[in-house]
Amino acid sequence: MAVSAPTQPSGVYAAALTPLNAALEPDPVLFVQHCRWLLDNGCDGLAPLGTTGEANSLSVAQRIALIEAAAGSGIPMAKFIPGSGSCSLADAVTVTRAAVKAGAAGALLLPPFYYKNPTEDGLFAFFSEVIERVGDARLRVYLYHFPQLSTVPITTQLIARLMKAYPGTIAGLKDSSGDWSNTAKILQEFPGFGVFSGSEEFLLANLRAGGVGCISASTNVTAALARPVYLAWQDRRADDLQKALTDVRLVLQSYPMQATLKQVVAAISGNKAWVNLLPPNRPLTAAQANEVMTRLSAMPQMGAILGKAATKAA
Amino acid sequence: MAVSAPTQPSGVYAAALTPLNAALEPDPVLFVQHCRWLLDNGCDGLAPLGTTGEANSLSVAQRIALIEAAAGSGIPMAKFIPGSGSCSLADAVTVTRAAVKAGAAGALLLPPFYYKNPTEDGLFAFFSEVIERVGDARLRVYLYHFPQLSTVPITTQLIARLMKAYPGTIAGLKDSSGDWSNTAKILQEFPGFGVFSGSEEFLLANLRAGGVGCISASTNVTAALARPVYLAWQDRRADDLQKALTDVRLVLQSYPMQATLKQVVAAISGNKAWVNLLPPNRPLTAAQANEVMTRLSAMPQMGAILGKAATKAA
Numbered sequence: 233m234a235v236s237a238p239t240q241p242s243g244v245y246a247a248a249l250t251p252l253n254a255a256l257e258p259d260p261v262l263f264v265q266h267c268r269w270l271l272d273n274g275c276d277g278l279a280p281l282g283t284t285g286e287a288n289s290l291s292v293a294q295r296i297a298l299i300e301a302a303a304g305s306g307i308p309m310a311k312f313i314p315g316s317g318s319c320s321l322a323d324a325v326t327v328t329r330a331a332v333k334a335g336a337a338g339a340l341l342l343p344p345f346y347y348k349n350p351t352e353d354g355l356f357a358f359f360s361e362v363i364e365r366v367g368d369a370r371l372r373v374y375l376y377h378f379p380q381l382s383t384v385p386i387t388t389q390l391i392a393r394l395m396k397a398y399p400g401t402i403a404g405l406k407d408s409s410g411d412w413s414n415t416a417k418i419l420q421e422f423p424g425f426g427v428f429s430g431s432e433e434f435l436l437a438n439l440r441a442g443g444v445g446c447i448s449a450s451t452n453v454t455a456a457l458a459r460p461v462y463l464a465w466q467d468r469r470a471d472d473l474q475k476a477l478t479d480v481r482l483v484l485q486s487y488p489m490q491a492t493l494k495q496v497v498a499a500i501s502g503n504k505a506w507v508n509l510l511p512p513n514r515p516l517t518a519a520q521a522n523e524v525m526t527r528l529s530a531m532p533q534m535g536a537i538l539g540k541a542a543t544k545a546a
Numbered sequence: 547m548a549v550s551a552p553t554q555p556s557g558v559y560a561a562a563l564t565p566l567n568a569a570l571e572p573d574p575v576l577f578v579q580h581c582r583w584l585l586d587n588g589c590d591g592l593a594p595l596g597t598t599g600e601a602n603s604l605s606v607a608q609r610i611a612l613i614e615a616a617a618g619s620g621i622p623m624a625k626f627i628p629g630s631g632s633c634s635l636a637d638a639v640t641v642t643r644a645a646v647k648a649g650a651a652g653a654l655l656l657p658p659f660y661y662k663n664p665t666e667d668g669l670f671a672f673f674s675e676v677i678e679r680v681g682d683a684r685l686r687v688y689l690y691h692f693p694q695l696s697t698v699p700i701t702t703q704l705i706a707r708l709m710k711a712y713p714g715t716i717a718g719l720k721d722s723s724g725d726w727s728n729t730a731k732i733l734q735e736f737p738g739f740g741v742f743s744g745s746e747e748f749l750l751a752n753l754r755a756g757g758v759g760c761i762s763a764s765t766n767v768t769a770a771l772a773r774p775v776y777l778a779w780q781d782r783r784a785d786d787l788q789k790a791l792t793d794v795r796l797v798l799q800s801y802p803m804q805a806t807l808k809q810v811v812a813a814i815s816g817n818k819a820w821v822n823l824l825p826p827n828r829p830l831t832a833a834q835a836n837e838v839m840t841r842l843s844a845m846p847q848m849g850a851i852l853g854k855a856a857t858k859a860a
Contacts, residue, residue, distance in 0.1 A: 256635065256675070283660075283661075288633045288634065288660040288661075289633060289634055289635060289658065289660070289661075290634055290636065291606070291634050291636035291637050291640070292605070292606075293636075294636060319602045319603060320602065320603055320604055320605050321570065321603055321824055321825060322604065322605035322607075322608060323605050326605070343826070344603065344825065344826050345659075345660065346597075346602040346603070346659065346695060347597075347602075347603075347695065347826055347827060348694065348695055350825075350826030350827070351826070351828055353828055354825050354826030354827060354828045355825070355826050357825035357826065357828065358825035358826050361570070361825060380662065381660060381661065381662055383697065384826075510635055511635060511658065511664075511668050511669070511671035511672035511675060512657070512658050512661055512664030512665070512668030512669050512671065512672050512698075513661060513664070513668060514665055514667055514668045514671065
């Protein structure tokens with residue numbers, strides 16, 4: 233099943249973090265500032281309000297306020313794919329509608345994740361209801377495959393059914409399974425489908441196999457290392473660039489992801505408020521934070537990114 | 547850690563189903579009617595908006611509208627323990643506050659269920675934030691242990707920590723694990739704690755071990771069989787009554803639970819709208835529905851409950 237979409241989003245996307253104030257309310261000003269910093273520092277686009285963005289720990293109103301803050305601040309919506317999934321049908325519709333209204337390039341949709349082992353019919357019905365209730369030809373759905381957290385996989389059978397029913401709408405998929413063979417299988421079955429790897433570890437492999445880029449938590453920190461891979465993926469230099477990138481990713485993912493990224497962004501920006509996290513996620517302990525920063529600071533490729541932060545942590 | 551609560555909710559509670567219209571919007575009039583029917587047909591109380599009530603498939607506004615409809619219709623709030631959990635802190639606070647405002651006897655709180663393997667500190671922080679943000683001395687929290695669906699267990703260590711921090715507030719627990727040894731362990735560690743078994747299969751065992759009753763999906767149908775067990779639990783007749791009850795429960799739980807209960811309630815009430823379910827849950831197929839009704843109709847103890855429905859299905 234071939235999909236042609238000449239202007240489809242591609243490249244290095246960050247699953248942008250959500251900054252929270254001391255009362256654990258999202259901070260839209262700092263959010264927009266971070267979005268802008270990401271676009272200025274290696275990101276081709278932004279996929280906020282996913283797992284990294286703690287969207288399922290936020291209310292619908294909090295999520296929509298962040299989408300509107302970004303749109304209203306001139307963050308280019310053609311490079312903006314917010315998470316809009318929920319286990320609540322009504323909530324998924326409301327947030328997806330807000331994303332479309334804001335002009336977002338797409339909406340990243342989790343399957344409903346409370347009930348376990350739903351049938352394929354049940355999942356099809358969910359996505360179908362969201363698409364039809366939003367009822368807007370501008371909607372581009374990116375399916376969000378993250379079985380470790382959602383517990384509900386997006387199978388190739390489901391993708392095929394959805395693409396057949398909504399050919400102009402089902403635009404791609406983020407594969408956060410960490411299972412490269414799954415991404416490869418999807419790319420083989422659906423040439424031209426907008427497949428993002430969920431980790432920059434697979435960025436080069438994904439591009440070589442026909443994928444469009446990565447949407448990753450850790451590109452909140454590593455975008456400046458990921459972008460050269462994207463730009464040079466057809467060159468022989470690409471493997472070395474990918475290795476330098478992967479080495480950083482592997483350090484980052486050996487700690488609790490959201491807390492670690494917030495810690496590093498706090499260090500880079502010099503703004504301690506970044507470490508705030510909604511429960512059940514918790515900030516790193518001081519010992520963990522020190523260890524992460526020490527390990528990253530020892531990596532030459534992180535020098536330009538950490539800048540003074542590296543000096544501070546050393 | 548002993549808990550004294552002379553007026554604590556007890557007996558046979560139904561995890562009341564949520565009726566939906568053809569547009570999949572909750573029907574508050576039919577909901578109130580069903581609540582009343584349950585109280586008139588064997589239920590000591592109601593625990594709507596849990597897993598059976600499809601609460602996580604609903605928006606916050608939809609959930610609150612049902613709580614307010616019940617309160618405003620004279621359903622006794624002293625027998626009303628709605629689910630108010632969410633993976634969103636803000637949403638859990640909003641629904642819990644609405645439950646307290648309505649005068650509900652308690653609020654049944656799931657742990658946040660999106661992120662996997664949260665720390666005990668993270669879970670404590672979540673419940674603590676909900677309790678302190680609601681900030682109302684009338685709040686009585688029932689912890690909702692359903693690891694098969696929430697993926698996040700409520701451990702005895704967490705219960706002990708919460709009871710110590712909020713002794714007047716942490717009132718009990720619904721154990722939907724289906725693991726009787728877990729319920730027994732909780733009752734042994736926390737005498738006087740308001741422990742409901744999550745299935746009426748364990749009603750008698752739970753009462754004998756010091757528990758207060760059951761909050762069950764299937765008591766939407768079996769309450770008239772469960773109530774005699776509760777009334778007679780200290781008699782020698784109790785084991786036979788429990789067996790008649792358990793036999794029905796075992797039939798019901800061998801099919802998809804929400805769909806099956808809605809099917810049976812549709813048959814009992816003669817209102818076909820009852821079969822509507824929010825995705826990803828799906829109504830039973832005609833063949834499944836026929837099979838369930840045939841099996842139930844063949845059970846003598848179901849005669850009075852099914853009434854004419856049994857005749858229709860035969």
